[in-house]
Amino acid sequence: MSESPVQVIRKATWVGSVANVALAIVKIGVGKLTGSQALVADGVHSFSDLVTDTAILIGSRYWTAPADKNHPYGHGRFETLTNIFIGVLLAIVGIGIGWDSLHALSQEPAAAPGMLAFFAAVASIVVKEGLYRWTLVQAKRINSRALHANAWHHRTDALSSFPVAVAVMANYLFPGLHYLDQVAALLVTAMILKAAAEILWPALLELTEAEADSQIEAKIQQYAADDADIREVHAIRSRRTGSTILLDFHLLVEPDMSVEHAHTISENFKSHILDKLDEVVDVIIHIEPYTCAERVVNPCCDDHSCD
Helix, strand or coil, X not given: CCCXXXXXXXXXXXXXXXXXXXXXXXXXXXXXXXXXXXXXXXXXXXXXXHHHHHXXXXXXXXXXXXXXXXXXXXXXXXXXXXXXXXXXXXXXXXXXXXXXXXXXXXXXXXXXXXXXXXXXXXXXXXXXXXXXXXXXXXXXXXXXXXXXXXXHHHHHHHHHHHHHHXXXXXXXXXCCCCCHHHHHHHHHHHHHHHHHHHHHHHHHHHHCCCCCCCCHHHHHHHHHXXXXXXXXXXXXXXXXXXXXXXXXXXXXXXXXXXHHHHXXXXXXXXXXXXXXXXXXXXXXXXXXEHHHHHHHHCCCCCCCCCC
8 A cells, every 4th residue: 555645754754863863972972072063963953854854744634634714725835835945944954054164264274084984974975865866756646745855955964064174184195184074064154055045935925825836827728729629718827825826717618608518517527637737736716608708808899699
């Protein structure tokens, strides 16, 4: 039996949580043992991933719940709020890494850490990059934007381990290049902030009721053009709620068509849209007679068949 979306979300999140705890313990322990403050800080960053894991485990219980009396359009906005939380946390982590790096540039260089710190950082990069790719596959499998955001959080952890590995190796080979750690960390900061913006911006657009998909109107128009029973569609509106899209529009049919026939056409068209567009979960269709629409566009028309 295939897994439900909530099962996929929880499995992916629990796998990530276990990996985060293990990596954090290893990096902090090795960092203390070898004298690598950067590795200790990176271990603390891994612990921060647990916060987003917890948010997803809690939030998924709500956004996967079916519509009810108090939430007739479903609970998808809980996923939006979770994405905002992850994006804000990523931004805070990125700013923190950047601030620490700028501050460290003015400090006296510490003693070079042992090579064990290098291997710990490389192990973190490999594990977190693998976790990012696997989580991204799970996110695409169920079309979960929150899981996609958490996948990017895994990648930022891998990126934050990269300057640690570079700094340890550079200090080992060239003791005078101690500043490379801070320079690399600033580059990582920019990448983390970019990831945070890519998570936050769509979520903020959703909260402001922005159009869900710029291409969706063209797709609906094409589907309507392929249906001989539909004369026209207009007033197409879409909005996103979490990982799903709600859609409504006006559908025009011949004015002498029976209500039952028009309803059948609209239901068939709705089923076709739901089958073609995976993200769309509900469609509201307003049926209109075609000649009435012509009279609105052309007031001089003497056709009174709609009276």
